[in-house]
Amino acid sequence: GAIGLVPRMADAQSGLEPNTLAEIRNYNNFYEFGTGKGDPAANAHQLVTSPWSITVDGMVDRPGDYALGDLLAGLTVEDRIYRFRCVEAWSMVIPWNGIELADILNKVGVQAGARYVAFETVVQPENMIGVQRRVLDFPYVEGLRLDEAMHPLTIMATGIYGEPIANQNGAPIRLVVPWKYGFKSIKSIVRITLTDEEPPTSWNIANAREYGFYSNVNPNVDHPRWSQATERRIGSGLFAARHDTLMFNGYPEVAPLYEGMDLSVFI
Amino acid sequence: MTVSARINGALRRVPAWPLYLLAAAYGAWEFWRALTQQGPYLVEPINVLERSYGEIALILLVAGLVVTPLRQWSGVNLIKFRRAIGLCAFFFVVAHFLVFAVLDVQSLGRVWTEIVKRPYVTVGMLAFVLLIPLAVTSNNLAIRKLGPATWKQLHKLSYIAVILGGVHYLWLARGFQITPLVYLGLGIGLVALRYKHLVRRKQPA
Numbered sequence: 001g002a003i004g005l006v007p008r009m010a011d012a013q014s015g016l017e018p019n020t021l022a023e024i025r026n027y028n029n030f031y032e033f034g035t036g037k038g039d040p041a042a043n044a045h046q047l048v049t050s051p052w053s054i055t056v057d058g059m060v061d062r063p064g065d066y067a068l069g070d071l072l073a074g075l076t077v078e079d080r081i082y083r084f085r086c087v088e089a090w091s092m093v094i095p096w097n098g099i100e101l102a103d104i105l106n107k108v109g110v111q112a113g114a115r116y117v118a119f120e121t122v123v124q125p126e127n128m129i130g131v132q133r134r135v136l137d138f139p140y141v142e143g144l145r146l147d148e149a150m151h152p153l154t155i156m157a158t159g160i161y162g163e164p165i166a167n168q169n170g171a172p173i174r175l176v177v178p179w180k181y182g183f184k185s186i187k188s189i190v191r192i193t194l195t196d197e198e199p200p201t202s203w204n205i206a207n208a209r210e211y212g213f214y215s216n217v218n219p220n221v222d223h224p225r226w227s228q229a230t231e232r233r234i235g236s237g238l239f240a241a242r243h244d245t246l247m248f249n250g251y252p253e254v255a256p257l258y259e260g261m262d263l264s265v266f267i
Numbered sequence: 268m269t270v271s272a273r274i275n276g277a278l279r280r281v282p283a284w285p286l287y288l289l290a291a292a293y294g295a296w297e298f299w300r301a302l303t304q305q306g307p308y309l310v311e312p313i314n315v316l317e318r319s320y321g322e323i324a325l326i327l328l329v330a331g332l333v334v335t336p337l338r339q340w341s342g343v344n345l346i347k348f349r350r351a352i353g354l355c356a357f358f359f360v361v362a363h364f365l366v367f368a369v370l371d372v373q374s375l376g377r378v379w380t381e382i383v384k385r386p387y388v389t390v391g392m393l394a395f396v397l398l399i400p401l402a403v404t405s406n407n408l409a410i411r412k413l414g415p416a417t418w419k420q421l422h423k424l425s426y427i428a429v430i431l432g433g434v435h436y437l438w439l440a441r442g443f444q445i446t447p448l449v450y451l452g453l454g455i456g457l458v459a460l461r462y463k464h465l466v467r468r469k470q471p472a
Contacts, residue, residue, distance in 0.1 A: 027310035035444055037315075038307060088441075090311065135442040206442055225385055225439065227377075238302050238312045242373050 040168035061109025097159030118199035143199035212267030271342030327356035387438035
């Protein structure tokens, strides 16, 4: 409940030293702009982010193509300093500005039978040089269970450090689910679909053995090719120490979402 | 005088030893850039340095296998540089391993776990181990002691090492990536050339 949530969130967030904006903007995975960590910073300026509209469809009361400003009008933008843990075993701390996804979903009206939310990233082939290389089957798609999507920690970010989110970080709007590996936090979203079936997700399509639908940060379940027990915090230089990775990335308040599930099976 | 003869004539005056200096300078330069976090090392120098040393090692391993077919096809003879190319490749493999062990994984226990548990590390480690006897015998004394025939047999381990190196790179990539495939393709192609050569020699004239 909300009462238990607040102090634990404060605990988890105390002592979090955010990475610099330069670090956040120059070490990215956004394969539509290339697979190198510096490629998105070099190439993402070509992305056209204005005008931007999001198609909301599926099991909602008020479906439609929403201009971004209309979809977010009247909703509260909050500051959230979150750990960000990549599946590649590195991490950052990012001061997001965003809106709780639950607020957006409540605005469009989730119908009773909906159980999942699916998301889709924009495809602008002429502006996204990685799309032609077909590293993944684009458009990039992701999904959450409805209760994960409605959790107060889950936000749609529109800024970092009070500045509009940079293209390489997923402009103009992206998902942020801090207890899951970074690739779940899909960027540059153009479609949100409410559905009663578990939606396909890009990395799971590419390699189901390595990337599950849930992809919760879990130090006890290794990636088949590398350990998830520790992580390296970005920005600590050539002699950076490794740190133990925390269950649910240090957000234990989400554990009740997975009660009764074997998290070594539901990866 | 043919072009290749002219090139060979010019190369006769070029010694091989500067290659060692160049390799050492390049390795030190990359380390310095990583330490001071310049250019590609701006945000996360450890992983980038690890990849940088690994990639140059792979390039040099491939280059070492180019020497013979280049001579056969064009007449350009780089054979006197091949030992330096091979040894420099080995030095970069060692540097790559040290960055992995000391800066990245950071504990002997975890290094061992990685080698045993992660197939792509196992494969890379195997390539490293195969290259050790080649590096140790990359001198005139070893050639004399082993005899040229045995020495040549032994150094065919480089064929396996270059392919394992390509597999190692491909295996750690996420998604469908071109660069590791190029190295693996080059390695397999260059080894296949030798295999074709062996088959042809066995056939009666």
